[in-house]
Amino acid sequence: MNEQDDRSRFEAVYRQTYEQILGYAVRRCSSPEDAADIVAETYVIAWRRIAELPHGEAGKLWLYGVARRVLANHRRGERRRLTRHTELTDELEHLYAAHSHQSEQDGANGVDEALDLLADSDRELLALALWEGLDPGEIAHVLDCSRNAARIRLHRARRRFAKALEKTRSSARFAARPLIEKESR
Amino acid sequence: MNNDLIFKNRARVLDESLAGSASTAGADALLTQIISLERPPARRRLMLSPRRALLGVATAAALAGAIVVVPSLFGTSEQVYASQAVTIDRVGDEFAFYFTEGDPDPAELEKAFHEVGLNNLTVELIPVSPREPGSVFGFEKSDPDATATFTGSSCPERVADCITAFSVTADIEGPAAVRLGRPAEPGEKYAHPADASWPGEALAGVKLTGRPASEAARVVREHGLTVAYALDWPLRNGDHGFRSELDVPASRIDPGRPVAKAESYNDGVIVLHVVPGPAATPPPGF
Numbered sequence: 350m351n352e353q354d355d356r357s358r359f360e361a362v363y364r365q366t367y368e369q370i371l372g373y374a375v376r377r378c379s380s381p382e383d384a385a386d387i388v389a390e391t392y393v394i395a396w397r398r399i400a401e402l403p404h405g406e407a408g409k410l411w412l413y414g415v416a417r418r419v420l421a422n423h424r425r426g427e428r429r430r431l432t433r434h435t436e437l438t439d440e441l442e443h444l445y446a447a448h449s450h451q452s453e454q455d456g457a458n459g460v461d462e463a464l465d466l467l468a469d470s471d472r473e474l475l476a477l478a479l480w481e482g483l484d485p486g487e488i489a490h491v492l493d494c495s496r497n498a499a500r501i502r503l504h505r506a507r508r509r510f511a512k513a514l515e516k517t518r519s520s521a522r523f524a525a526r527p528l529i530e531k532e533s534r
Numbered sequence: 535m536n537n538d539l540i541f542k543n544r545a546r547v548l549d550e551s552l553a554g555s556a557s558t559a560g561a562d563a564l565l566t567q568i569i570s571l572e573r574p575p576a577r578r579r580l581m582l583s584p585r586r587a588l589l590g591v592a593t594a595a596a597l598a599g600a601i602v603v604v605p606s607l608f609g610t611s612e613q614v615y616a617s618q619a620v621t622i623d624r625v626g627d628e629f630a631f632y633f634t635e636g637d638p639d640p641a642e643l644e645k646a647f648h649e650v651g652l653n654n655l656t657v658e659l660i661p662v663s664p665r666e667p668g669s670v671f672g673f674e675k676s677d678p679d680a681t682a683t684f685t686g687s688s689c690p691e692r693v694a695d696c697i698t699a700f701s702v703t704a705d706i707e708g709p710a711a712v713r714l715g716r717p718a719e720p721g722e723k724y725a726h727p728a729d730a731s732w733p734g735e736a737l738a739g740v741k742l743t744g745r746p747a748s749e750a751a752r753v754v755r756e757h758g759l760t761v762a763y764a765l766d767w768p769l770r771n772g773d774h775g776f777r778s779e780l781d782v783p784a785s786r787i788d789p790g791r792p793v794a795k796a797e798s799y800n801d802g803v804i805v806l807h808v809v810p811g812p813a814a815t816p817p818p819g820f
Binding site for chain 2: 356359360363364365367368369371372375376385388389390391392393394396397401411414415418419421422432433434436437438439440441444445448460461464475476479480481482493507510511514
């Protein structure tokens with residue numbers, strides 16, 4: 350495959366998967382700068398490894414896998430910024446600002462605390478299933494494990510999330526009481 | 535509200551809210567930048583062809599340990615060390631190394647090896663074409679039972695921006711050394727040959743592959759470079775690949791036979807690898 354073919358294929362994959370990879374990064378990064386870095390670095394790797402990028406739906410799962418590792422590297426403090434993506438960062442700043450108010454309202458009632466109680470691996474499994482909408486077979490592809498292992502781990506993660514919610518919601522109700530008394534004065 | 539929905543609602547944004555994002559100015563600008571980035575050449579697989587080993591001998595960089603190619607070693611594994619330069623996984627009975635620095639600091643890598651108990655594993659950097667720094671070019675060992683496996687082709691699937699990777703049996707004993715490429719200084723002779731037509735090389739952009747040996751030699755000389763010859767003999771057992779006979783005198787080269795590849799050590803000499811004719815007789819050992 351020559352350079353022009355590679356470019357055409359990469360652009361097609363980029364356009365087809367961009368929203369999903371952008372969403373993946375935005376949902377996991379606390380800042381627009383980090384999210385833009387993850388998106389950019391993921392696609393830089395895809396461009397450089399275009400020959401290894403699977404065709405079809407498997408390509409999207411491959412990109413999720415790359416994004417997951419890029420994110421893990423960022424969290425270890427490793428940053429490899431090969432592109433200047435100021436426009437993308439600017440766009441994401443607007444997106445983050447638009448969703449911050451909604452997020453503050455929804456975070457009540459112990460949900461965020463329950464999420465904090467979960468292990469990173471449980472949160473990621475739930476996120477892949479419920480945010481990215483992947484089934485256990487697709488999750489297995491992203492996490493490089495068997496479908497059965499993904500199914501079992503997902504089941505356990507759901508169970509632990511339910512327990513964490515029970516725990517944090519009861520304490521949230523208890524903690525809320527003094528505030529109600531204060532407001533009623 | 536069920537728990538799945540509660541979790542889903544905690545997403546900062548869902549994909550359906552991002553419809554149209556792939557055609558924003560930011561997305562377009564990023565795409566333009568990415569496809570303008572230079573891509574490294576496809577990783578060349580060590581030992582796939584015996585030619586590479588022979589050239590290694592010619593440069594006094596003989597590989598004492600066999601490095602073989604496998605598609606991937608991903609599976610159940612545990613990360614045991616990670617730094618800017620290298621990530622190390624324990625995979626069954628082996629350690630897998632994923633290198634992420636193009637010009638690594640040997641001391642930093644050796645410190646990483648020590649962290650996982652490989653106290654006798656050292657790093658040697660050899661000058662190579664700036665187009666292929668960081669690649670593993672050899673593994674030398676004293677333990678006859680130890681094995682090393684080159685796994686570079688798929689390493690980015692494990693570690694983002696991974697340049698190359700290899701694994702070695704975890705219970706390796708005695709001194710061992712991994713040989714990695716570092717970008718050669720301008721004018722410095724390479725310890726490992728590079729394709730002479732790569733950008734930055736002596737015959738950048740000049741295509742000699744497939745041209746008759748006599749014509750290729752003329753082009754090389756027109757560039758003020760010296761010609762050396764090698765003959766690439768097909769493997770006798772019928773396997774895919776060939777063995778290279780080096781330092782072949784011009785008198786043994788059929789001027790009409792095609793050039794398979796032109797390689798450079800960055801020393802003003804271009805090694806033309808010529809395909810022998812079907813009636814040619816290989817020397818003993820080939």
